[in-house]
Amino acid sequence: MLPYILRRLIHLIPVMIGVTLCSFLLLKLAPGDPAEVLAGIEANPEVIEAIRRKHGLDQPLPVQYFYYLGNLMLGDFGKSISTGLDVGPMMWRALIVTLKLSALGLVLALVVGIVIGAVAAVRQNSFFDSTSMLFALFGAAMPNFWLGLLLMWTLSVTFPIFPAGGGTDLYSLILPAITLGTGAMALIARMTRASMLEVIRQDYIRTAYANGLSPPIVIIRHALKNAMIPISTVIGLQFGYLLGGSVATEIVFAVPGVGQLLVDGILARDYPVVQSTMLMVAIIFVLVNLITDISYAYFDPRIRLK
Amino acid sequence: MSSQPLLSVRDLQTQFVSDGRVIKAVDGVSFDVRPGEILGIVGESGSGKSVTALSVMGLIPWPPGRVVGGSIMFEGEDLRAKTQAQMRRVRGAGIAMVFQEPRTAMNPVFRIGEQMTEVIMLHRKMSRAEASGEARSMLDRVHIAEPGRVMSAYPFELSGGMLQRVMIAMELALRPRLLIADEPTTALDVTIQAQILRLIRELHDEFDLTVLFITHDLGVIAQLCDRVMVMYAGAVVELSPVDALFHSPAHPYTRKLLAAVPSVVDTRNTLRSIAGDVPDLADLPPGCRFYDRCDLRQPECRLAIPDLRKVGEDHTARCVLPNAISP
Numbered sequence: 201m202l203p204y205i206l207r208r209l210i211h212l213i214p215v216m217i218g219v220t221l222c223s224f225l226l227l228k229l230a231p232g233d234p235a236e237v238l239a240g241i242e243a244n245p246e247v248i249e250a251i252r253r254k255h256g257l258d259q260p261l262p263v264q265y266f267y268y269l270g271n272l273m274l275g276d277f278g279k280s281i282s283t284g285l286d287v288g289p290m291m292w293r294a295l296i297v298t299l300k301l302s303a304l305g306l307v308l309a310l311v312v313g314i315v316i317g318a319v320a321a322v323r324q325n326s327f328f329d330s331t332s333m334l335f336a337l338f339g340a341a342m343p344n345f346w347l348g349l350l351l352m353w354t355l356s357v358t359f360p361i362f363p364a365g366g367g368t369d370l371y372s373l374i375l376p377a378i379t380l381g382t383g384a385m386a387l388i389a390r391m392t393r394a395s396m397l398e399v400i401r402q403d404y405i406r407t408a409y410a411n412g413l414s415p416p417i418v419i420i421r422h423a424l425k426n427a428m429i430p431i432s433t434v435i436g437l438q439f440g441y442l443l444g445g446s447v448a449t450e451i452v453f454a455v456p457g458v459g460q461l462l463v464d465g466i467l468a469r470d471y472p473v474v475q476s477t478m479l480m481v482a483i484i485f486v487l488v489n490l491i492t493d494i495s496y497a498y499f500d501p502r503i504r505l506k
Numbered sequence: 507m508s509s510q511p512l513l514s515v516r517d518l519q520t521q522f523v524s525d526g527r528v529i530k531a532v533d534g535v536s537f538d539v540r541p542g543e544i545l546g547i548v549g550e551s552g553s554g555k556s557v558t559a560l561s562v563m564g565l566i567p568w569p570p571g572r573v574v575g576g577s578i579m580f581e582g583e584d585l586r587a588k589t590q591a592q593m594r595r596v597r598g599a600g601i602a603m604v605f606q607e608p609r610t611a612m613n614p615v616f617r618i619g620e621q622m623t624e625v626i627m628l629h630r631k632m633s634r635a636e637a638s639g640e641a642r643s644m645l646d647r648v649h650i651a652e653p654g655r656v657m658s659a660y661p662f663e664l665s666g667g668m669l670q671r672v673m674i675a676m677e678l679a680l681r682p683r684l685l686i687a688d689e690p691t692t693a694l695d696v697t698i699q700a701q702i703l704r705l706i707r708e709l710h711d712e713f714d715l716t717v718l719f720i721t722h723d724l725g726v727i728a729q730l731c732d733r734v735m736v737m738y739a740g741a742v743v744e745l746s747p748v749d750a751l752f753h754s755p756a757h758p759y760t761r762k763l764l765a766a767v768p769s770v771v772d773t774r775n776t777l778r779s780i781a782g783d784v785p786d787l788a789d790l791p792p793g794c795r796f797y798d799r800c801d802l803r804q805p806e807c808r809l810a811i812p813d814l815r816k817v818g819e820d821h822t823a824r825c826v827l828p829n830a831i832s833p
Contacts, residue, residue: 403610407673410563410605411625411680412598414591425615501615501660 204497208490215486220272223478224265232469255281268475278472280465287476290461295480297368298450298457302442304373305381309442310435313385317392318427322419324397332389339386344445348379348452365453376453380446384438391434395427402426429499436492440485511538512581512684512716513562513601519575520554520561527788531557531571533740539684544710544717546731546748548724548763552784554740555720559686562718563603564593581683599629602677606689608669612661619657622676629680644675648705667698671705678709686718691726703730724767728752733820736760739784739795742814746821756823759796794824802827 235251236243252258256267271278277287316336320329355375356364362375399405400423408418447459454460458477465473520532532554539545547555560566561573564585578585580600585593597603605611613621622641626632632640638657645653648671661669670690677685687706691699707730710717719731727734727748734751736744736759744757755761762780782799785791793808794800800807804826814822 403605403607404613406565407603407605407611408613409565410597410603411676412594412596412629413625414594422613422616426613429615499615502662 205490205494208493212486212490216483219482219486220269220479221265223475223482224268226478227471227474228261228264272479277476280473281470282468282473287472290473291458291476291480294456294458294461294477297455298443298446298459300368300370301373301376301380301446301450301455301457302439304370304377305379305442305446306384306435306439307381308377309381309385309388309438313388314392314424314431316385317389318396318419318424320389320393321396321400329393333393336386336389339382340390342382343448344379344383345448345452347382348376348449351375351379352452365455368456373455376446376449376455379452380442380449383445384442387434387438388431391431392427395430396423399423399427425499429496432495432499433492436488436495439488443481443484443488509541510582511579512541513539513718514579515558515562515576516579517576518558518561518573518578520557520566520571520573522571524570524788529787530740530790531787532561533787533790534576535737535740535742536576537735537742537745539716539718541716542714543732544706544719544730546727546734547718547720547737548722548727548734549737550722550784552739552787553737555722555737556688557740558737559603559688559718559720562686563597563601564588564590565597595629598625598677598680598682600682601684601686602680602682603686603688604670604673604677604690607693608666608673608690609661609693611673612669614661616660617657618659618661618664618672622657622672622679625676626679640679641675644679645672647678648672648675648709650675665698666694667701670694670698670702674702674705674709678713678715681713682715684716684718686720688720689722690719692721692723699726706730724763736763739790740787741795741811742824743796744821744823745814746818746823750818750821754818754821756817756821757796757825758800758802760823762799794826 233248235248235255235257239248239251249258256264259267268278275288277291279285280287280290316332320326320332323329352364352375356362363372365372365376367373400419405418405423408422413422443458446455446457447463449455450457450459451463458481462474462477462481464470465477515538516536518532518535519530522529522531531552535554535558537545547558549555557566557571562578562580562585564573566573573586576586580596585596588596612618619638619641622644623634623637626637626640627634630637630640642653642657645656650656650668650671656664656668656672664672674690685706690706691702694702703726706717706719709715719726721727731748733745733747735742736751736757738759744751744755744760746756751760752764755764759780766778766780768778780799785795785798791797791808793810794803794812797803797807807826812824812826814824817823
């Protein structure tokens with residue numbers, strides 16, 4: 201298992217370089233000049249030129265890129281063009297909030313999704329099966345921002361149970377987490393159902409029953425572990441999507457996370473902020489994929505031992 | 507043979523529903539399994555052999571299937587009257603079952619040892635350590651060379667023959683009174699098949715085990731069984747001691763089945779088959795089910811299903827003229 205993880209970590213290096221290059225170039229190719237934005241509409245050319253020099257924007261692109269890369273190696277993410285503050289601490293604060301939100305959303309999606317999917321499979325064609333799958337369809341089709349607004353309207357305006365947003369404590373994050381996790385929950389429920397239906401038809405399930413094991417043990421112990429194999433890949437991908445997809449949710453509920461930081465950065469053409477944030481989201485996405493592959497190996501010994 | 511039968515099935519009827527049609531997979535099957543014997547059930551695919559076995563185990567999946575009639579008495583108790591919780595104590599500990607395809611019959615994500623100890627702990631009320639020791643000694647008993655290594659292996663790391671031994675060891679570790687083996691050698695190589703058959707014979711002698719052995723292979727029946735039941739289209743057509751079946755088959759179907767076994771001596775003949783098709787189990791004719799394919803059919807055969815008639819010592823056949831047939 202350990203050599204496998206190490207090998208995967210080494211594979212990350214070229215991916216990381218690619219990510220930094222992409223985030224760097226994408227922003228350079230985008231129209232608009234941050235120096236002009238900083239200087240204001242009526243600034244004279246000298247002021248703009250001075251700002252360019254100050255931030256190294258007058259250097260050739262490769263130089264700017266290696267300068268950026270070198271600073272990254274030293275843990276220096278640069279200073280925000282618009283606020284002048286270090287990007288590193290800004291990003292960490294935002295990241296912790298987004299991770300908390302995404303993790304809460306994922307846990308919610310997993311627990312509810314797997315339970316609903318498994319019950320729907322075991323009671324195939326029952327009332328529970330058809331209604332839960334109909335709701336799953338709605339959940340998957342509902343846009344985040346709309347679901348967020350509906351939840352806010354019902355559960356914090358009409359019935360003020362939850363705060364409408366702005367907080368970063370667990371209680372304030374419940375509505376955003378539901379908003380964020382519903383799509384993943386719907387997908388996980390449908391996948392669990394399909395996977396369970398496949399598994400409970402297998403011979404080894406019949407063997408388990410033929411050996412006198414009780415239905416809860418057969419379903420939870422023998423069937424679910426097999427059914428989790430295809431689901432575990434989706435979980436990783438979903439966590440990635442939750443991190444990326446938290447932008448709309450964070451804005452609806454005014455959660456000061458990475459999504460908010462990214463959008464503010466883009467609007468202000470704040471290169472260091474946008475680059476660093478994109479880089480971090482990409483790194484997290486890649487790490488999540490790695491963890492997914494490792495969990496896959498945990499659920500399926502056939503992968504671990506090959 | 508005066509002793510009480512271990513398993514007594516009477517007029518068993520198991521049906522499946524498919525596209526609104528009722529398929530009579532098992533229709534009025536009756537037989538006894540006597541203590542200590544190996545009873546073979548032979549028949550082609552779809553003759554109702556496996557459905558009979560699963561009906562006894564109470565493992566017919568509803569939907570689409572269900573046992574709709576008859577009685578299944580095991581050790582004097584009616585299994586059909588038992589609750590699910592009571593049936594769970596019969597499955598494994600009373601009647602154990604070994605399946606056709608050992609590769610898919612074991613759970614791919616658990617080690618062999620985990621799967622064995624789990625059921626041994628359940629039925630024999632042992633601690634984990636005791637159950638593990640029992641599993642190890644049973645693996646040793648079925649001639650597995652390195653029980654320790656096999657216990658910590660996953661099913662995909664073992665060969666089909668090894669896995670079938672493991673399955674047999676797992677089931678026998680539960681000390682069942684009856685072992686149902688549903689084509690346990692069909693998926694295996696011929697040489698492995700012979701080893702497994704020898705093993706079953708050996709364990710039968712050692713543990714005084716009663717076996718219900720299902721196969722489509724008459725050769726296997728001849729090697730292993732004491733008595734044999736021939737099934738055709740969901741019904742029993744002949745029930746007899748093995749010797750009598752091979753020397754004086756009474757039912758035309760049995761005779762054709764025997765004639766279809768390829769001969770090593772006479773290799774000039776091409777492979778023989780039985781002309782015609784098995785009747786549609788959802789639309790059975792009122793008379794004999796073999797009528798369409800029978801060379802000796804009589805007008806009366808068309809009208810009603812013949813009874814099982816005694817044709818010899820401990821030998822019955824479902825045919826109107828068993829005595830007219832010369833062996």
